[in-house]
Amino acid sequence: MVIRLVNKFSVIFLFSAAVFSQDNCRLMTYNLLNYPDIDTIIRNPHFRNVIKYSNPDILVVQEMTSQAGMNGFLSNVMNAYGNIYSMGTFIDGPDTDNGIFFKTVKYRFISNTRIRTALRDINEFKIIHLSYPGDTLRIFSVHLKASSGAANENLRAAEVDSLRKFTASIPPDKFYIVCGDFNIYGDYEPAYNKLKQILPHNNGHFVDAVNLPGVWNQFQYRFFHTQSPRTRAFGGGSTGGMDDRFDMILFSPGIFNAGRIAYNPGTMTAFGNDGNHYNDSINRRPNTAVPDSIADAIHYSSDHLPVYAAITFGNVIGISGNQNGIPGNFDLSQNYPNPFNPVTKIKFYVPETVETTRRIVSLRIYDVLGKEITVLVNEALIPGSHEVVWSAAGGASNYPSGVYLYTLTAGNFRQTRKMILVR
Missing domain, CATH: 3.60.10.10 (Endonuclease/exonuclease/phosphatase)
Known part of the structure; x- marks a missing residue:
């Protein structure tokens, strides 16, 4: 497992590729x-x-x-x-x-x-x-x-x-x-x-x-x-x-x-x-x-x-039923908890592909008007299950209650979900 700080918005990146029984x-x-x-x-x-x-x-x-x-x-x-x-x-x-x-x-x-x-x-x-x-x-x-x-x-x-x-x-x-x-x-x-x-x-x-x-x-x-x-x-x-x-x-x-x-x-x-x-x-x-x-x-x-x-x-959080830890397709999960205050986790999956083992992946958060709030991930990632923790509190990033959108993009793939911040 690799853990590192991604940016000033208290985002933590985690990767796990273990095999789990369910x-x-x-x-x-x-x-x-x-x-x-x-x-x-x-x-x-x-x-x-x-x-x-x-x-x-x-x-x-x-x-x-x-x-x-x-x-x-x-x-x-x-x-x-x-x-x-x-x-x-x-x-x-x-x-x-x-x-x-x-x-x-x-x-x-x-x-x-x-x-x-x-x-x-x-x-x-x-x-x-x-x-x-x-x-x-x-x-x-x-x-x-x-x-x-x-x-x-x-x-x-x-x-x-x-x-x-x-x-x-x-x-x-x-x-x-x-x-x-x-x-x-x-x-x-x-x-x-x-x-x-x-x-x-x-x-x-x-x-x-x-x-x-x-x-x-x-x-x-x-x-x-x-x-x-x-x-x-x-x-x-x-x-x-x-x-x-x-x-x-x-x-x-x-x-x-x-x-x-x-x-x-x-x-x-x-x-x-x-x-x-x-x-x-x-x-x-x-x-x-x-x-x-x-x-x-x-x-x-x-x-x-x-x-x-x-x-x-026996489901392992972030694996979502995939036995080998390497999903067949990109997938963006619902954040948890949702609604949240002020911290939530977002899980997503990067598939194994024949052309490359690393994909440029971005995960961004927007308000309901489509304005970009922050970029959580924007880099090449190895295949497997990934998790990001986002904090909506602290300094300039102390966002108000409401609905926010988060979007996972990789090549031609794009998926958006909504989450609710309740203070």
């Missing part, structure tokens, strides 16, 4: 539709097909009604093909509840903490990866108030208030996730905005990897819809076809910005949704996302689609 995890959330109260004997074979095909490493469930339901789902579904999964402690609350299952060889369950709301409990599950025991993953499972209208929107917002009071003590660089059935209809809802709201102390907010402005019941957002996979009523649950994005996974900034536990961009998936079933049942032929048997299993098991995302344990 482990990818498929984390999935699934509303089970009042399990085991409705047609369990009929639904279990369908659940088995869904779980076997999707193969989650960690499964977080909603609408679990009892300890007996947890036991039955573990033995009759999760471990139907072998002793693969364990379950976390279950807390039986005032309504349907949340549960967690995980692959025994990879994870260890720590605790289940109940967060009471006026409606259903929210649960915080703590879990660690056995190969990376130094980092605890906190998973919050929610099932917010259903139905549209201002009154229900306000009830959902109140539930999120309870969650944010709990997460207010968690620094943004820690590793936490909220997932479940949010029953939110668009980005205008108070509950959604409260989840993402960045408070002055910068603690406890969540990041949505998917940006869908406005009402979510739109054809253009069809790939992200999770309810309902049915158009006709049977066995309880909702109908109406695929037209709502109720089920989601949101991340802490520490996970979203590729900390030691990192979200793998582009992996957010509504399982079984091929985008061709808007306002239709998920098993109308053809379904190009999954085999017909799996589309049928999704249709008959629950009135929600599972949603999964890939996260990496």
